Amino acid sequence: xxxxxxxxxxxxxxxxxxxxxxxxxxxxxxxxxxxxxxxxxxxxxxxxxxxxxxxxxxxxxxxxxxxxxxxxxxxxxxxxxxxxxxxxxxxxxxxxxxxxxxxxxxxxxxxxxxxxxxxxxxxxxxxxxxxxxxxxxxxxxxxxxxxxxxxxxxxxxxxxxxxxxxxxxxxxxxxxxxxxxxxxxxxxxxxxxxxxxxxxxxxx
Amino acid sequence: xxxxxxxxxxxxxxxxxxxxxxxxxxxxxxxxxxxxxxxxxxxxxxxxxxxxxxxxxxxxxxxxxxxxxxxxxxxxxxxxxxxxxxxxxxxxxxxxxxxxxxxxxxxxxxxxxxxxxxxxxxxxxxxxxxxxxxxxxxxxxxxxxxxxxxxxxxxxxxxxxxxxxxxxxxxxxxxxxxxxxxxxxxxxxxxxxxxxxxxxxxxx
Amino acid sequence: xxxxxxxxxxxxxxxxxxxxxxxxxxxxxxxxxxxxxxxxxxxxxxxxxxxxxxxxxxxxxxxxxxxxxxxxxxxxxxxxxxxxxxxxxxxxxxxxxxxxxxxxxxxxxxxxxxxxxxxxxxxxxxxxxxxxxxxxxxxxxxxxxxxxxxxxxxxxxxxxxxxxxxxxxxxxxxxxxxxxxxxxxxxxxxxxxxxxxxxxxxxx
Numbered sequence: 001x002x003x004x005x006x007x008x009x010x011x012x013x014x015x016x017x018x019x020x021x022x023x024x025x026x027x028x029x030x031x032x033x034x035x036x037x038x039x040x041x042x043x044x045x046x047x048x049x050x051x052x053x054x055x056x057x058x059x060x061x062x063x064x065x066x067x068x069x070x071x072x073x074x075x076x077x078x079x080x081x082x083x084x085x086x087x088x089x090x091x092x093x094x095x096x097x098x099x100x101x102x103x104x105x106x107x108x109x110x111x112x113x114x115x116x117x118x119x120x121x122x123x124x125x126x127x128x129x130x131x132x133x134x135x136x137x138x139x140x141x142x143x144x145x146x147x148x149x150x151x152x153x154x155x156x157x158x159x160x161x162x163x164x165x166x167x168x169x170x171x172x173x174x175x176x177x178x179x180x181x182x183x184x185x186x187x188x189x190x191x192x193x194x195x196x197x198x199x200x201x202x203x204x
Numbered sequence: 205x206x207x208x209x210x211x212x213x214x215x216x217x218x219x220x221x222x223x224x225x226x227x228x229x230x231x232x233x234x235x236x237x238x239x240x241x242x243x244x245x246x247x248x249x250x251x252x253x254x255x256x257x258x259x260x261x262x263x264x265x266x267x268x269x270x271x272x273x274x275x276x277x278x279x280x281x282x283x284x285x286x287x288x289x290x291x292x293x294x295x296x297x298x299x300x301x302x303x304x305x306x307x308x309x310x311x312x313x314x315x316x317x318x319x320x321x322x323x324x325x326x327x328x329x330x331x332x333x334x335x336x337x338x339x340x341x342x343x344x345x346x347x348x349x350x351x352x353x354x355x356x357x358x359x360x361x362x363x364x365x366x367x368x369x370x371x372x373x374x375x376x377x378x379x380x381x382x383x384x385x386x387x388x389x390x391x392x393x394x395x396x397x398x399x400x401x402x403x404x405x406x407x408x
Numbered sequence: 409x410x411x412x413x414x415x416x417x418x419x420x421x422x423x424x425x426x427x428x429x430x431x432x433x434x435x436x437x438x439x440x441x442x443x444x445x446x447x448x449x450x451x452x453x454x455x456x457x458x459x460x461x462x463x464x465x466x467x468x469x470x471x472x473x474x475x476x477x478x479x480x481x482x483x484x485x486x487x488x489x490x491x492x493x494x495x496x497x498x499x500x501x502x503x504x505x506x507x508x509x510x511x512x513x514x515x516x517x518x519x520x521x522x523x524x525x526x527x528x529x530x531x532x533x534x535x536x537x538x539x540x541x542x543x544x545x546x547x548x549x550x551x552x553x554x555x556x557x558x559x560x561x562x563x564x565x566x567x568x569x570x571x572x573x574x575x576x577x578x579x580x581x582x583x584x585x586x587x588x589x590x591x592x593x594x595x596x597x598x599x600x601x602x603x604x605x606x607x608x609x610x611x612x
Contacts (some may be wrong), residue, residue: 026406034350141471202434238554
């Protein structure tokens with residue numbers, strides 16, 4: 001049961017991440033192939049770097065779902081691109097759920113390799129946020145998460161809550177849910193209230 | 205014999221890929237060192253990512269040829285850059301042969317690691333096409349293959365033909381040749397007739 | 409003793425590399441999170457790619473110092489950014505010491521994996537110079553080291569000197585010091601006298 005819910009949430013997250021990449025690729029006049037690759041890298045880029053650093057097989061090489069779901073996301077955008085604007089807030093919520101779940105997955109997986117918690121928090125943050133960095137590099141833009149919004153920071157906060165729950169001997173499911181909800185709440189409040197991290201001062 | 209032909213073709217492909225990187229680096233006023241690195245990454249970038257994902261030693265670390273051949277390509281461009289325009293179609297043919305061979309090598313190598321065919325097709329495509337993506341990232345351009353031409357798609361088509369030949373129990377050499385010819389023919393026809401993949405519509 | 413000196417020099421190098429990334433991130437109006445990531449990638453990017461290629465655990469995952477030191481570098485820039493201009497030449501010297509040490513570390517580590525010397529020289533150069541390439545990619549700039557200055561070339565020269573010292577059966581410490589001093593001297597002379605590698609001619 002829990003595994004099924006987790007898989008469904010992961011697919012929802014993959015779709016949301018893929019669509020975010022595909023939409024930005026469309027704005028840059030990419031062709032279908034380019035849009036597919038950008039969508040795919042947005043969805044799987046973070047987890048791939050995590051798995052390379054952990055020296056384990058990249059997760060998507062064991063399971064064709066991620067590539068299929070990205071293909072369906074592309075098809076959806078090709079057919080229904082007019083509706084994307086209307087479902088903007090749905091996409092934001094999907095994207096946030098995906099982000100939260102990716103952070104949890106990244107932390108869990110790293111802990112199974114017996115790394116300390118600080119490495120797990122970095123890997124959770126990478127899993128959630130690095131796909132967007134690859135997306136922006138492929139689009140030849142400055143990575144968005146370095147300049148706007150609370151995004152990477154929400155992942156780190158979620159990771160710290162995960163760690164506190166471990167310290168407090170909470171149930172595994174509670175650890176994961178607390179982490180996920182922290183990411184979701186911080187991210188949504190940040191979008192709603194326009195929270196941002198201070199910009200670095202510069203004297204040049 | 206077959207191994208020798210394969211090595212010669214691989215060197216031809218490496219030269220063509222390296223020259224494509226070096227030429228674009230020259231257009232951006234890179235120095236010799238920068239041009240060498242861009243040429244090298246164009247030639248070995250795809251195979252390197254493939255080997256990292258397959259968790260095996262990057263192929264060029266076992267064999268100094270790739271670096272030497274890239275150095276000779278740089279020397280050629282430094283000395284004879286005036287002739288590059290004249291041999292444009294020769295370079296296109298070399299580049300296409302290289303692409304086809306890189307796809308075949310990527311697929312073969314992945315299959316020796318017992319991955320399913322769809323992973324092998326992705327790895328073949330990466331081997332052929334990812335070097336150009338790295339090149340464009342280093343040049344701070346939007347990757348060309350995401351916006352123009354049939355390139356990645358030709359690799360995928362070649363991979364599918366390879367798979368059909370396996371399904372049909374064809375000889376290994378026939379599998380490889382069919383794959384390579386598919387890539388070459390699609391790519392050359394695409395260049396000749398200006399075939400392109402549809403650009404993604406965008407409502408913003 | 410030797411290990412302590414080496415650690416101190418490595419921390420100095422990490423600080424200098426991190427500050428170079430953070431300063432450039434500030435000029436692009438990155439927020440604190442973005443500046444931290446750019447600083448971190450500048451400091452650890454080269455060694456991380458080296459360790460991925462050598463198929464060993466990335467060095468910073470064993471030791472939290474690198475992330476802590478980068479955090480302190482960010483704090484320093486936030487608090488004292490007005491002073492950065494004044495200590496410019498100090499930073500250049502730190503950066504050069506860091507570069508030299510990173511090259512030595514990269515070569516040493518590669519040799520312990522029984523790779524030939526030419527692979528070690530490449531890994532030394534990567535360790536020293538690739539962090540700056542990642543930094544420039546994240547900043548969406550053309551990598552500086554491909555267009556200006558003697559930087560990668562100083563690393564290669566240091567590597568060749570290291571190799572000559574091995575051939576001459578010099579003491580390990582002498583091998584390392586000769587390599588480091590070669591990098592430092594070439595780099596500082598290049599900055600002082602404006603040495604540069606020729607730019608590639610281009611007929612387009």
